[in-house]
Amino acid sequence: MPAESPTSTPPFFSRGDRIAVLLPLPLAGAYDYLCGTEALHPGDFVAVPLGARQAIGVVWGAGRGDVAAAKLKPVAARLAARPMSRVTRDFVDWVASYTMAPAGAVLKMAMSVPAALEPAAGLTALRLGAVPPDLKLTAARKKVLDLMAGMPPLAAADLAREAGVGVSVVKGLADLGALATVELPRPSLFAVPDLSLTRAELSDSQRLAADTLVAAVAGGFSVSVIDGVTGSGKTEVYFEAVAACLAAGRQVLVLLPEIALSAQWLERFKRRFGVVPAEWHSDLGDARRRETWRAVASGEAQVVVGARSALFLPYRELGLMVVDEEHDQAFKQEEGVSYHARDMAVVRARLGEIPLVLASATPSLETMANVQGGRYRLLHLPDRHAGASMPEIVAVDLRRDPPPRGRWLSPILVAALEETFAAGEQAMLYLNRRGYAPLTLCRGCGHRLQCPNCTAWLVEHRSAGRLICHHCGYHIRQPRKCPGCEAEDSFVACGPGVERVAEEAALLFPDIRMAVMTSDTCAGPQAAAEFVRAVSAHEIDLLVGTQIVAKGYHFPMLTAVGVVDADMGLEGGDLRAGERTHQLLSQVSGRAGRAERPGRVFLQTYQPDHPVMQALRSGERDGFIAREAELRRSCAMPPYGRLAALILSGPDVAQLEGFAAKLSRAAPHGGGVEVLGPAPAPMALLRGKHRRRFLIKVPRTVNIQATLRQWLTRVPAVAGVRVQVDIDPYSFF
Structure with a gap:
């Protein structure tokens, strides 16, 4: 087979050649077709017959030859879209092989916007044309023609507005030839980052890490781990590598675990580079997805920040990838093709021979094992930025200092909140449980309200007036009668969710300004950005939230954090339970005292002597990781099995x-x-x-x-x- 080259002569595939076309369907492999009259190359997007319809696929290479040529159908057409690169095709094959998913299912992720393969619609405007000598000039028509005599081309709607006439007048003049249609260049959607703006002042350790990353940008494949305490300036450090990559004329991808995290990140990026990067996540509208996909393929979008699916975008010349909060479980996709974006990012970087940066205050055990094995480079940032101190962490023993009956906040935590509000500072209460209560049961017979579709209890969302299944979305109003004993008004809420904690806080502190931040109240980037703005502007005194509040926010006036149930997540059969709890509580704790005001963190627990609680209180993270690693190694569990x-x-x-x-x-x-x-x-x-x-x-x-x-x-x-x-x-x- 001839070497792959879009400029090879003769064409890579010519008329009558048998070719393999991979379709974005859950199929085991590519189908054979015949090359038509148009020359084709691997990576070309093509329309092919599939049963009674046409489908869009990608030329994957030479055909297998297991179907008689007489039975093969020719390719219908080659699309004008930029071909899929060799690196992307190799990445699709690698992911499919590793995850044991059909290659077509993986290709579907790389062809997530089929409409973007069609040429973008042109922009048209009107200019003064050849006015017919017998044109009947009405007052409205005269206004339009007089206006256009000294104007550049305008869109029909803009021209009508400027002239103060109806659009029908403008269209009538165009039909008569008095106005001529012209094609306009499409405006650029993504401005070019400004590399000359003032950079952040870096400490010695930050500068050393930044210089190492900058050197890596020109050095081919490598994986660097920025291991820095919360608030240590990891973002500003890898921004130096971003700038170096952009200066070399190549694209950058930054993966974030949650779109809610992007609000402050985007603001930091804009301060550093003067523009907003391209975003990629599920909340984008169809038109924006098409525009962004095309801009990535053309190279116009120089920096992309997005969720895990951004790995599969059609980068023209990717030069650097960053996985921020690399430890976060949100990088693991559970539905469809099951893959971990951090691990697949390593593969994508290796295939593209580019550097990858992994950043976290609590690196995963898998990542640290690769550091210890010499496969990844470690860059350590031991101190908080600008001299801020780490927060004091207090374990509140609920066996000794329990909350009053029917309450969830201990006297110690309540007193700390009072001190915080009296000082004019902000506080956060964290509980990773949405809704008002996780369980609703009958006080007469003990009947529990359960989802009929899932092995799950219905969660009361009092603000919405519903009992909801968090797995399938089934919801009902709370029944008046118990289905078990038919007692009326006998249901009682058991256990706390964030709504119930917020209700208690409102009773204790009626004069404070409070907000609840969960995936229910923070649906989408705009809502997240508004929460961040309100907290940053100190329009909120107390933030009550789930895991979403632990995601890298920087609130200078937030000095007290209360974890309502620090033991949540420690039990069960999850081999990563201790590691995850330590990571999550470290991240939550890291929201406190990130500026000149010192912070305090209160962990309400029934297990103050648990290794996780001891590690958090002592700050001995490395010792905790070493113990977790030894436990996993002794059982031959990941990453040692x-x-x-x-x-x-x-x-x-x-x-x-x-x-x-x-x-x-x-x-x-x-x-x-x-x-x-x-x-x-x-x-x-x-x-x-x-x-x-x-x-x-x-x-x-x-x-x-x-x-x-x-x-x-x-x-x-x-x-x-x-x-x-x-x-x-x-x-x-």
Whole structure:
């Protein structure tokens, strides 16, 4: 096969050649077609017949040859869009192979905006044309023609407004030839970053880290880890590498775990570079997605900040990637193609031979294992920016200082809030539980209100007047009668959610200004930006929120943080429970005292002697990580072993269990392979589908994908049962 080159002569594929076209569908591989009259190259977007319709796909290479040429159909047309690069195609293949997802399903993520493959609609305007000598000049027409005599081309609506006439008058003159249509260049959507603006003053340790990253920009593939305490200026440090990459004429991608985090990040970027970068996330409208996709492909969008899906955009010349808050679980995609954006970013950087920066105040154990193994470079920022001190962390032992009955805030925390508000400062209360109460039960018979579609209790959202399932969205009004005993008005809320904590705070501090920040109240970047603005402007005294408030915000007047239930997340079968709790509480604690005012953090706990609480109080993070690593190593668990999950789901529980039993009998054994299950998943019913799980554990020397493929081929698939593979699972619901 000739070498791939868009300028090769003769063409890479010419008329009658057999080619492979990958379609963005959950198919095992590419389909063979014949090259038509138009020459084609790998990466070209093409329209091809698929049954009774046409589909858009990508030329993936030479055809396989397993179908007779007489049965092949020719490509219908080549699209004018810029071809998909070799790096992106290799990335699609790698992700598909690693995650065991159909290559077409991965391609769909790289073709997430099919409409962007069509040429952008041109912009037209009107100028003075050849006025017919017999044109009947009305007063309105004369206004338009007189105005256009000294004006540049204008859009029809703008011309009508300026002349004070109706649009129909303008269109009539255009139809008669008195006004001529001209094509206008499309305005640039994304301004060029200004690299000459004043940079932040960096400390010695920050400058050393920044210089290392700048040098890496020109050095090919590398992975650098910025390990800095909360408030240490990690963003300003990697901005130096961003500037170096832009100066070299290449694009930059910054991945953030939550769009809610982007408000302050975008403001920092604008202060540093004078412009707002391209954004990529699920809240973009269709038109903006098309425009952004095209701008990334053309290179007009020089910096992209986005969620994990931004990995699959069609970068023209990507030169640097940054994964901020690399430890965050939001980088793991659970639905569809299961992948971890941090890990796939490493692969994308290696394929593109570019540097990658991972930044976190609490790096994941996986990342630190790669640092210790010499695969990643560590850059340490031990101090907070501008001399701010780390907050004092106090463990409030709820066994000794419990809240009053029916309350959730201990006397110690309440007293600290009183002191904070009296000093004119701000406070935050954190509880990672949305709604008013996680459980509603009948005080007469104990009946619990449960979702009919999921193994989950209905969560009361008192502000919305609903009981809601957080997994499938099912919701009802609270019934007047108990379905179990038919007692009236017998339901009682059990346990606190953030709404209930906010209700208690309002009773204790009726004069303060308070806001609740959750994914319910902060739906989208604009709402998040307004929350950030209000807190920064000190229009809010007390912020009550879920995990969303722990995401890297900088509020100089926020000096007290109360964690209502610090023990949440410590129990259960999650191998990362301790690590995640430590990361999350460290991030929450890091919101306090980030400027000249010292901060205090109060962890309400029934386990003050737990290793996580001790590590937080002492600041001995490295010792905690070392103990977690040793525990994982002794059990050969990730990152010192490999895990994969098989999740079986279907509407017929008998059929599901029968298929699970067949898989169990065919399960691999020996060579260090352990298969646990089948067992009902913790969420045994989800969105109306019953679920069973297998967990596969192997040494790192074993190819877990090959093991799974061999296993699954031994048992024929069953219609009605879905098998989802999750390599490197992060959740076990």
